[in-house]
Amino acid sequence: MRVIIGSDHGGLRLKAVIKELLNEMKIDFVDVGCDCEQSVDYPDYALPVAEKVAAGQFDFGILICGTGIGMSIAANKVKGIRCAVVSDEFSAEMSREHNDANVLAIGERVVGPGLARKIVKTWLTTEFAGERHLRRVKKIHALEGGKE
Ligand code: RB5
Numbered sequence: 001m002r003v004i005i006g007s008d009h010g011g012l013r014l015k016a017v018i019k020e021l022l023n024e025m026k027i028d029f030v031d032v033g034c035d036c037e038q039s040v041d042y043p044d045y046a047l048p049v050a051e052k053v054a055a056g057q058f059d060f061g062i063l064i065c066g067t068g069i070g071m072s073i074a075a076n077k078v079k080g081i082r083c084a085v086v087s088d089e090f091s092a093e094m095s096r097e098h099n100d101a102n103v104l105a106i107g108e109r110v111v112g113p114g115l116a117r118k119i120v121k122t123w124l125t126t127e128f129a130g131e132r133h134l135r136r137v138k139k140i141h142a143l144e145g146g147k148e
Helices: 009-022 043-054 069-077 089-097 113-125 132-143
Strands: 002-007 028-031 061-067 081-085 105-106
Touching: 002 009, 002 043, 009 028, 009 061, 009 105, 009 113, 043 061, 043 069, 043 105, 061 069, 061 113, 069 081, 069 105, 089 113, 105 113
Parallel strands: 002 028, 002 061, 061 105, 081 105
Antiparallel strands: none
């Protein structure tokens, strides 16, 4: 499994926690930045992550900003991306099992480090259930002009 991760300044500390977890889980990842506390614009980090996941270069993307919201709005503009903003374990599980989310957005100002670790672990280890959910995901794909 290959993961690509990015944050703005508002998600920098939580990104460090998540990178530590990925190392513990022996998951290969690339960090697209940012890597300093100075104020940056979250779409500049959401876009490379979303584009590389959509292109199939990475299996999953993880984006962290203050709330997770800006990152998710930006990432979801990229065709083929299903980015879920998650702040609880149940939604982490469902966003994979039912929605086949391929990008996870988390807010550092919303979720503490312990819960964030659980969310990421659950999200990365939950399989898409397919079947009726596949039909629904295909309908989302059709909304983007793709074939159902
Ligand atoms: C940055 O201040 C903040 O707006 C950003 O991290 C994010 O929360 C936006 O959705």
